[in-house]
Amino acid sequence: MKKQKRNPEPVAEALAIAVPADRAWQALTTPGVLGDLVMGHVEMDWRPGRPFLWNWSVWAAAAPRKGQPGQFTWRGRVLDAVPGAALVLGGPGEVTASLTVKGQGQASLVTVVQGDSPGVDLELYRHGWADFLLKLKTLLEQPPAEDALFVRTLMRATPRQVIQAWISPTAMSSILPGRAKIQPRQSGSYAWQRKSGLEKGVFLEITRGHRVAFTWEAGEAAGRAGRTSEVRISAEQTPYGALVSLEQSGAAAVGRGLAVQRRAWAHLLERMRVYFHFGRKIASRNG
Numbered sequence: 001m002k003k004q005k006r007n008p009e010p011v012a013e014a015l016a017i018a019v020p021a022d023r024a025w026q027a028l029t030t031p032g033v034l035g036d037l038v039m040g041h042v043e044m045d046w047r048p049g050r051p052f053l054w055n056w057s058v059w060a061a062a063a064p065r066k067g068q069p070g071q072f073t074w075r076g077r078v079l080d081a082v083p084g085a086a087l088v089l090g091g092p093g094e095v096t097a098s099l100t101v102k103g104q105g106q107a108s109l110v111t112v113v114q115g116d117s118p119g120v121d122l123e124l125y126r127h128g129w130a131d132f133l134l135k136l137k138t139l140l141e142q143p144p145a146e147d148a149l150f151v152r153t154l155m156r157a158t159p160r161q162v163i164q165a166w167i168s169p170t171a172m173s174s175i176l177p178g179r180a181k182i183q184p185r186q187s188g189s190y191a192w193q194r195k196s197g198l199e200k201g202v203f204l205e206i207t208r209g210h211r212v213a214f215t216w217e218a219g220e221a222a223g224r225a226g227r228t229s230e231v232r233i234s235a236e237q238t239p240y241g242a243l244v245s246l247e248q249s250g251a252a253a254v255g256r257g258l259a260v261q262r263r264a265w266a267h268l269l270e271r272m273r274v275y276f277h278f279g280r281k282i283a284s285r286n287g
Contacts, residue, residue, distance in 0.1 A: 011112065011113065012111070019141065037132055047078060053075045149258050162242045
């Protein structure tokens with residue numbers, strides 16, 4: 001007897017976040033916050049029947065080859081909503097996903113469930129939703145420091161590949177995009193020249209396959225002594241690939257707002273995600 005083909009298991013990702021449920025819900029229904037999570041443009045009104053649009057702008061700009069129109073855009077309508085608890089997004093011919101929030105006190109559990117659809121790579125979406133929830137958790141749990149920031153993401157790479165990319169002038173020239181001069185050793189210097197200006201510093205630590213740390217100066221601060229900050233990047237192996245964490249201390253000393261600087265690092269990490277996703281090929285435009 002011919003075996004029946006099993007239907008793929010739906011995507012089901014969940015993550016605990018140390019914030020009240022109402023704050024998690026607000027984040028999931030605020031276009032500006034969602035735009036920071038997908039690193040792009042989001043239009044959304046959570047009321048049932050209203051249209052929504054999520055655009056992964058960094059991917060659309062950095063993908064090395066042209067795909068189908070709207071390849072990095074998710075659009076549809078809000079199919080259902082329970083204020084403060086559940087949101088169902090999708091529509092005919094589009095991916096449908098349910099986002100739920102459950103909370104008690106200062107803790108919430110945010111869950112995403114997505115069923116199978118024709119032509120959909122569920123493993124790709126599984127990775128994408130896991131990264132989305134990680135970014136949501138990182139953003140909402142951001143420490144209330146005046147001069148520090150923290151960014152995390154998941155990459156389809158090994159920790160060794162991630163750290164190697166940070167100290168490779170060829171890789172960084174593509175990821176930035178711009179010109180990168182790098183001396184890949186402790187106490188070695190680096191300089192990134194891109195449209196936004198010069199960024200430079202000195203490597204404080206290089207532990208291949210795990211961690212890299214360096215001083216960082218940007219813009220006008222790059223030409224002024226004493227206005228530096230420190231950046232530490234670590235990579236750990238997970239079932240989804242490398243969990244990459246970036247922490248910057250002394251960020252306020254370089255004269256840029258923390259929100260602006262955080263988004264700049266998140267943008268760079270997102271381009272690195274594209275770099276590894278497409279086999280180290282990336283468009284150098286729109287950096």
